[in-house]
Amino acid sequence: MWMWIWIGIISCIIIFGVVIARSYIDIKILCNKVQEDDYISIKAKMLFGLVKFNYQIRQISFKGFEQGFLVKREQKDNFLAGHKTRDKFEFDFHYLQKMYDRVNLLVKYTPDLIRWTKKILRHVHCSILTWETHIGMEDAADTAVASGAMWAIKGTATGWLSHLIRLQHQPEIQVHTHFHGPQFTTEFRCIAKIRFGHAMVAGVILLVRVVKVKGGLKLWQSILFKA
Template structure:
C-alpha cells in the first residue's frame, strides 16, 4: 500500500510540475538602436520563471560596399552551461539574402499551411511594450520637416500592419522629433517586451511538426535546411 501511495505521490508531483511549466511564460526583450552610423541590436529571452536565459547581441553593423554588403558581428550567450558563449561574424550581401529567400520558399513548400501557422502563432504573442522614437535633423529645416512627416507615415503604417498579427496589451508609443538648427542627425530606438505561454509555444511546435509530416518529403527537407544552417553557423564561428 505504501508503495502505491509513493507512486501516486510521484505522479502527482510530476503532473503539478508539468502544469507549472505549461502555464509559465516565455518572455523576450528586443532593443534596436541606431545613432548615425552606429547600430546595436540586443535580444534577451527568459523562460521557466527565469531559470533559462538566452542573450543575443549584435554590437555593430558595418556597411562595406555594394558588392560585399554589410558585415554583422554577433554574440550569443546563455545560462544553461556555465561560461558558455559564442561570437561570430558574417557578411550579408545580395547572394546571402537570395539564399535565405530560397530557404524560406523551400520551407513553405515543405509545410502545409506554414503562413497560416505563423499567423495563428503570432496571435498568441502578447506585447506589453512597444516604443519607437526617432530624432532626425538635416542641414535644411524644410527638408527636416518633410523627412519627419515621411517617417511618421512610415511608422504608423508599420505599426498598423503589425497590430493585425500580434496582440498589443498597451498602446504603442511612437515619436518622431525633428531637430532644427543642428548638424545632420539620425537617432532611432525601437524597444519591445513580449511574452507567450510555454504551453502555447509547445502546442505550436507540435502543430508545425504535424503540418510538416503531411507533406511528402517535408520532414527530410526541414532536416536538410536545419543541417545546412548549422553547418553555415559552425563554419562562421
C-alpha cells in the first residue's frame, strides 16, 4: 500500500518537473521613440506566469556631451512578496567605461563565458521581430541619405541578431521617408522565448564554472549587486 503511494508521489514529482522544464520563459521587448519621447520596456514571465518581471525606461534626456544622458527607469517583479523600484542615472562615457570594465572582469574570471552566452542564445526562439521607422529631414537629399543609412543599420543589426538567436519568421523591417520637414519615430518590437529547462541547465553550468575560479562567486555577487 505505502509502496504504491510513494510511487504515485514520485511519479507526480517527475511529471511536474518535466512539465516545468518544458515550459517557456517568455520575453517581450518594446523600444519606442517619438521625437523627444523615449520608452523601453522589457517584460519576462516564467512558470506559466507565476513569476513576472517588468523593466522600463520611461525617459532619456540628453544633458550635454559631458553629462551624457539622464535615464529614468522603473523595475517591478512579483518574486516572493514582490517589489517596485524607481531611480535615475547618468548614461555617459564614464558609465560606459565602468560597464566595459565589469564585463571584462566577468569574462576574465569566468571560463568560456562568451561561448556559454552564445550557446544559451541559440536556444532562444524569436516569433516576432518588427522594426518600423519614420524619418524626415529639412532637405530631400538629406532625407534620402538618412533613409539609406537607416536601411543599412537595420540590415546589419537583424543579420547579426539572426546569428545569435533563432528567428522563426522573417523580420518585418520598414523605413518610411517624409519630405515635409524634420521627423523621426521608430518602434522596435521583439517577442522571444526559451525553455525553462535550457535556462536552468545553463544556469547550473555557469554556476559550476564560477565556483571553480577562486573569488569568482564573490566577483559575480559584487558586480550584480552594483548593477
